[in-house]
Amino acid sequence: MANRRAGGRAGWWLGWSAVAVLGLGVFLLQAAIDRNRQRREKLKAADELMYFPSGKLLAAIAGEYRLLVADYAWLQIAQYSGAHMGMLNQEENYRWVGNATEVVGELDPRFVAPFVFGAQMLGWEAEQPREGIALLRKGFERNPLAWELPFQAGFIAYMLTKDFDQAGYYFSVAAQLPGVWQIAPRMAAACYAQTGNFELTREMWTRTYEDQPNPKVREIAHNQLVLLIGQELGALQAAADSFVRLVGRPPASLEEVVERGYVGQIPAEPFGGSYVWRAGKVRDSNLEYVQAAIGRLQQLADRYHDERHTLPGSVDDLVRVGYLKEVPAEPFGGSFVITDGKVSSTSKLP
Numbered sequence: 377m378a379n380r381r382a383g384g385r386a387g388w389w390l391g392w393s394a395v396a397v398l399g400l401g402v403f404l405l406q407a408a409i410d411r412n413r414q415r416r417e418k419l420k421a422a423d424e425l426m427y428f429p430s431g432k433l434l435a436a437i438a439g440e441y442r443l444l445v446a447d448y449a450w451l452q453i454a455q456y457s458g459a460h461m462g463m464l465n466q467e468e469n470y471r472w473v474g475n476a477t478e479v480v481g482e483l484d485p486r487f488v489a490p491f492v493f494g495a496q497m498l499g500w501e502a503e504q505p506r507e508g509i510a511l512l513r514k515g516f517e518r519n520p521l522a523w524e525l526p527f528q529a530g531f532i533a534y535m536l537t538k539d540f541d542q543a544g545y546y547f548s549v550a551a552q553l554p555g556v557w558q559i560a561p562r563m564a565a566a567c568y569a570q571t572g573n574f575e576l577t578r579e580m581w582t583r584t585y586e587d588q589p590n591p592k593v594r595e596i597a598h599n600q601l602v603l604l605i606g607q608e609l610g611a612l613q614a615a616a617d618s619f620v621r622l623v624g625r626p627p628a629s630l631e632e633v634v635e636r637g638y639v640g641q642i643p644a645e646p647f648g649g650s651y652v653w654r655a656g657k658v659r660d661s662n663l664e665y666v667q668a669a670i671g672r673l674q675q676l677a678d679r680y681h682d683e684r685h686t687l688p689g690s691v692d693d694l695v696r697v698g699y700l701k702e703v704p705a706e707p708f709g710g711s712f713v714i715t716d717g718k719v720s721s722t723s724k725l726p
Contacts, residue, residue: 488522489590491515495528496593500600505536523553527560531580534567543567557583574608578646599724601646602708605660606726608643612651612658615639629653647708662707666721669704673712673719676700687717 491512498508509529516525530546533539544567551560559579566576581604585597612630615638619627627633630642630653642651649662673691676699680688684697691712694700706712710723 488515488519488524491519492524492528493590493593495532496596499532499536500596505532508532509537509542521553523550523556523560526550526553527556530560530563530567534563535577540567559583574604574611574643578604578643582646598709602724603726604646605663608645608651609658609660609726612639612642616653616658626656627653630658649707663725665707666723666725669706669712670719670721673704673714677714677717677719681717688714690714691719 491514495508495512498511499505509532512525512529512532516522516529519525526546527550530543530550533543533546544564547560547564547567550556551564559576563576563580578601581597581600585594585601588594588597612633615633616627616630619633619636619638623636627636630651633639633653634641645651645660645662647662649660649665652659652661673694676694677688680686680694680697680699688694691700691703691714693714695703704712706721706723708721708723708725710721713720713722
């Protein structure tokens, strides 16, 4: 009995020793980054972060507490990525992602979320899509039933590397796994046909935005949906321009552009608005609302400055003094902000 208690205490100390080693490593690397102010020094700090404690070493130390250490390591990865967003240029800022994710993979091979997160960071933030796909392959080797991993690899290949054969392969693999989104077979078919499809892209990012618990990945999905609006506006405008050129007059509506066969259909706007033909251009009702709201809020911000001889710090200040009844909602999921007296939206609008 005494031996069992001693063994339990020893295991407990080993587990928390692993957490301490990992915490010390993160602390020292954080300190190195904070000390370096110049670009060359920042690059050195990014290189030092590659020495995130070895996953095999931590797994050996942690023993039965390796899952606890994996959770702690994952928390550090997420916190670090948020705290240092934009400190370095894109490629340099994320050189550590693959290594740090590998640490978590060694500790908990069935932990899928870090592989998805790391691949999204590498693909969209660091502009290293091939490294992101390679990271997903490593995760899939450890989790052959996790459909999210080949699915994400397919989507990165589809959107970023434009390797439709590779994308079709990964979507086909994902489509055979339990629990996969129903869009997977359609994505595979579209890729093998080597064709872009706004509808599929919208569905993919919408599902990611709605179902992804990680806020940073949801932010990426949100930004891609906003970007999609600009792409769809461009495609619809090109169709309307063809109508004008060949018919000799502007269309009465976008529906007429569809009826004449210049475009297959009017796509659904990702944030619940609508695409309309107005004043000779294709417009998005949500964008029109945001532009009008920014103009109105700017007038009130200027009035605030003229009457109080100080700049409003936020839209809430306009409500507080009675210029507004409430802060208007921003339809893209962002918010209206005032910076140095200028009103804008936090959404990355097209």
